[in-house]
Amino acid sequence: MASVEQINIKNFKSHSSFHSNIEGSQVAVFGNNGIGKTNLLESLSFFSNSKGMRGNKLENFFQNKNEVKSKFLKVDCVLKQENYSTNISYQLVNESDQINKDFFIDNKKSSQQQINGLINFIWLSPHMDKIMYEGASTRKAFIDKLISNLDQNFKRNLSDFKKLSDERILLLINNGDKKWISIVEEKMSKVFYKILLERRQKILSLNSLSKNYLTTFKKFQINIENNLEEIISQEDKCVEEIIKMLFINRSLDEAVKRNTFSPSIDQINFFDCNKNLNAELCSTGEQKSILLSIILAFAWTFKQKHIPFIMLFDEISSHIDEKNMVNFFNEVAKLDTQAWYTGTDKKIFQVIENKAFFIDLA
Numbered sequence: 001m002a003s004v005e006q007i008n009i010k011n012f013k014s015h016s017s018f019h020s021n022i023e024g025s026q027v028a029v030f031g032n033n034g035i036g037k038t039n040l041l042e043s044l045s046f047f048s049n050s051k052g053m054r055g056n057k058l059e060n061f062f063q064n065k066n067e068v069k070s071k072f073l074k075v076d077c078v079l080k081q082e083n084y085s086t087n088i089s090y091q092l093v094n095e096s097d098q099i100n101k102d103f104f105i106d107n108k109k110s111s112q113q114q115i116n117g118l119i120n121f122i123w124l125s126p127h128m129d130k131i132m133y134e135g136a137s138t139r140k141a142f143i144d145k146l147i148s149n150l151d152q153n154f155k156r157n158l159s160d161f162k163k164l165s166d167e168r169i170l171l172l173i174n175n176g177d178k179k180w181i182s183i184v185e186e187k188m189s190k191v192f193y194k195i196l197l198e199r200r201q202k203i204l205s206l207n208s209l210s211k212n213y214l215t216t217f218k219k220f221q222i223n224i225e226n227n228l229e230e231i232i233s234q235e236d237k238c239v240e241e242i243i244k245m246l247f248i249n250r251s252l253d254e255a256v257k258r259n260t261f262s263p264s265i266d267q268i269n270f271f272d273c274n275k276n277l278n279a280e281l282c283s284t285g286e287q288k289s290i291l292l293s294i295i296l297a298f299a300w301t302f303k304q305k306h307i308p309f310i311m312l313f314d315e316i317s318s319h320i321d322e323k324n325m326v327n328f329f330n331e332v333a334k335l336d337t338q339a340w341y342t343g344t345d346k347k348i349f350q351v352i353e354n355k356a357f358f359i360d361l362a
């Protein structure tokens with residue numbers, strides 16, 4: 001089990017100075033609106049993503065007090081894993097409008113990547129609720145982000161495809177050598193195919209984790225399909241079809257200055273297995289439960305690979321009824337790692353009252 005057992009914050013957003021020694025695996029942060037609950041979780045999320053869980057610009061993390069912006073911020077944690085403790089920290093320094101970001105392990109300069117080798121923070125915040133209602137491209141972006149976190153190859157393939165795509169469009173616009181365009185399209189098709197395949201493999205694995213592990217909480221199924229589905233298992237045929245489509249679309253793509261045929265052809269839908277209904281037709285609370293379940297299944301992949309992680313759930317109880325909350329806390333407990341929750345009212349944590357460590361920000 002991994003846990004943060006001490007946190008010290010200096011000048012991170014609303015927290016000019018915050019310190020807490022934490023005990024246990026369930027951390028419940030509560031307090032009124034605007035007291036700094038999300039900021040506290042965000043300060044931890046920064047270890048895993050240097051835009052934080054809200055995707056802010058670096059300059060926005062410095063504390064702004066009476067219209068004076070601090071030039072220095074630091075977050076320092078003692079991380080406990082099994083029977084040893086490590087100090088992990090980061091600091092941001094704003095010097096002549098240039099922001100330097102440094103990470104440290106046991107006070108020795110290190111990198112974010114090295115910290116991710118020690119611990120990963122996985123979160124769900126209300127900002128992510130939109131995944132359930134904003135439409136197909138938001139769902140796809142979310143799933144791609146999850147898979148990228150699990151698989152560096154997938155991340156690389158997405159960025160390789162983007163580079164090749166840009167190269168192809170430039171060649172088309174500038175009336176480039178046709179042979180060269182064909183070579184680029186061939187390369188694109190191979191990467192395209194890999195992306196489709198990797199998406200399906202990872203989605204299959206998330207679906208089976210949901211089926212096998214989320215015994216008391218919402219079971220989901222992620223469905224994925226596109227027009228190539230019938231030939232998707234035949235690599236040569238599929239790659240050939242992609243090459244053909246890219247060729248057919250050349251003049252269209254030149255006119256609109258983008259690749260109209262891309263791995264975005266995948267349609268991703270979420271299905272509520274308990275209701276037997278597409279998530280789009282589910283209630284707000286049911287949709288939130290599906291989202292929580294997807295994050296839990298994602299966390300299970302970390303657990304299965306023995307990658308240490310800590311979970312951050314901001315505004316956990318919004319849209320979730322009491323019975324579901326109890327089930328959810330049970331599911332998180334099975335993951336056997338630390339989980340942080342926030343809520344405006346201490347009462348929502350009643351069911352874990354005896355186990356939780358409370359942080360009252362009032």
Ligand SMILES: Nc1ncnc2c1ncn2[C@@H]1O[C@H](COP(=O)(O)OP(=O)(O)OP(=O)(O)O)[C@@H](O)[C@H]1O
Nearest residue numbers: 013014032033034035036037038039060062063064
């Ligand atoms: N750079 C900053 N410097 C100082 N304060 C900031 C900065 N950025 C945001 N804040 C303030 O921090 C306060 C706390 O924000 P936070 O989102 O953590 O509140 P919260 O406790 O999660 O509230 P809610 O219950 O509404 O979600 C807000 O009033 C916000 O305006």
Ligand SMILES: [Mg+2]
Nearest residue numbers: 037038314315
């Ligand atoms: Mg908040």
